Amino acid sequence: MSSDLLQIYDQWQQRLVEELPAAIELRHRIHAEPRVSHDESDTARLVTEALGAPDVPSIAGAGRVVRIGPSTGPSIALRGELDALPIREETNVPWSSVNGAMHACGHDVHLAALVAVARAARSLPLPCALLAVLQHSEETFPSGAYELLEAGAFAGHDVRAFLGVHLQPRLAEGVAAATAGPVNASSDEFEIVVEGRGGHAGYPHLTQDPVVALAQVVVALQHIVARNVDPTRAAVITVGTLSAGSAANVVPGRAEARGSLRALHPDDREFLHRRLVEVSEQVAAAHGCRAEVRLTIGEPALVNDRRLAEACEPWLAKSGFVPGEAFRSCGADDFAYYGAAGPTLMAFVGTGSGADDSPGLHHPRFLPSDLSVHHVAQAMIAAAVAAFEDLAR
Numbered sequence: 001m002s003s004d005l006l007q008i009y010d011q012w013q014q015r016l017v018e019e020l021p022a023a024i025e026l027r028h029r030i031h032a033e034p035r036v037s038h039d040e041s042d043t044a045r046l047v048t049e050a051l052g053a054p055d056v057p058s059i060a061g062a063g064r065v066v067r068i069g070p071s072t073g074p075s076i077a078l079r080g081e082l083d084a085l086p087i088r089e090e091t092n093v094p095w096s097s098v099n100g101a102m103h104a105c106g107h108d109v110h111l112a113a114l115v116a117v118a119r120a121a122r123s124l125p126l127p128c129a130l131l132a133v134l135q136h137s138e139e140t141f142p143s144g145a146y147e148l149l150e151a152g153a154f155a156g157h158d159v160r161a162f163l164g165v166h167l168q169p170r171l172a173e174g175v176a177a178a179t180a181g182p183v184n185a186s187s188d189e190f191e192i193v194v195e196g197r198g199g200h201a202g203y204p205h206l207t208q209d210p211v212v213a214l215a216q217v218v219v220a221l222q223h224i225v226a227r228n229v230d231p232t233r234a235a236v237i238t239v240g241t242l243s244a245g246s247a248a249n250v251v252p253g254r255a256e257a258r259g260s261l262r263a264l265h266p267d268d269r270e271f272l273h274r275r276l277v278e279v280s281e282q283v284a285a286a287h288g289c290r291a292e293v294r295l296t297i298g299e300p301a302l303v304n305d306r307r308l309a310e311a312c313e314p315w316l317a318k319s320g321f322v323p324g325e326a327f328r329s330c331g332a333d334d335f336a337y338y339g340a341a342g343p344t345l346m347a348f349v350g351t352g353s354g355a356d357d358s359p360g361l362h363h364p365r366f367l368p369s370d371l372s373v374h375h376v377a378q379a380m381i382a383a384a385v386a387a388f389e390d391l392a393r
């Protein structure tokens with residue numbers, strides 16, 4: 001830790017404390033007026049006004065990039081997500097949403113923290129620019145991160161690191177983790193259509209039953225992760241929907257399933273794609289039916305840069321966080337797309353009470369405390385200072 005950076009860090013944390021009351025108010029306002037993916041212009045306006053940059057142009061929809069510090073030269077990017085989820089809120093706080101959408105993924109907290117961090121940074125002698133990235137549509141496909149990159153949102157900014165912080169109720173409050181390597185999974189969706197021959201329920205020998213065939217496919221798919229993937233590496237195949245038929249006494253002609261494929265390693269991801277097709281086609285064929293598999297490719301795995309992660313840990317500790325154990329999950333975040341444009345670091349900040357049944361992310365009663373605005377902001381500063389440090393090496 002150089003003395004210059006230490007000084008910046010200390011001043012940044014002090015100014016952050018002055019920004020917090022307004023940031024918490026902003027959090028309540030954003031929470032009360034959520035906007036779902038691809039409809040976040042109102043939220044972007046609130047945030048850019050709070051940043052004192054109401055005229056910054058929109059990119060790829062509601063996205064915005066606000067540059068702070070030196071107007072030329074390299075930069076580091078700090079992301080906040082603009083979108084809420086189509087969930088009916090059940091928290092009963094006075095600043096609950098009433099419009100059928102909800103900030104159930106903590107993006108209200110992330111945005112408020114980002115505003116506080118960016119405002120506190122304005123008078124600091126930053127060694128390079130800080131980009132406040134207001135990213136739309138994290139929760140849907142096509143993803144906002146992908147769209148910002150495609151639209152050239154970072155052209156001319158020479159971004160040296162992409163940083164993000166996400167709340168994580170599976171970590172205890174006061175814990176933060178910046179784990180090197182893959183921390184979130186790639187996420188792809190699939191659809192399996194099994195075609196057979198329908199007929200009378202009482203004459204099964206005259207049909208090729210796609211319901212039984214698909215049921216066997218679903219069971220066989222579970223063996224791919226259990227028996228084919230290296231057990232020390234995480235992967236998931238979840239079948240989330242099943243549909244077939246319209247009457248109890250009719251064998252239908254077709255049956256369909258949709259599901260999610262996740263993997264922490266790119267080679268496992270490709271392997272899952274291949275086995276999904278093989279197993280579906282061959283199990284269906286063994287039952288006299290024909291399976292067709294369609295894949296929709298989503299975000300890649302989110303990989304934390306080792307140097308950035310290692311540089312961040314001591315700054316998190318200095319900020320008073322209890323060092324977490326390595327934290328990885330098969331959740332997915334479109335932040336992973338930034339990995340194609342530069343080194344990435346996602347830190348996770350705990351909001352958990354330790355109870356296993358407390359409302360998690362995307363739950364209608366998920367409600368992190370206002371203290372989490374401070375925690376996320378502190379972790380953002382730790383990540384930014386670590387990136388400055390890495391830049392100087």
Ligand SMILES: [Zn+2]
Nearest residue numbers: 105106107138
């Ligand atoms: Zn989220």
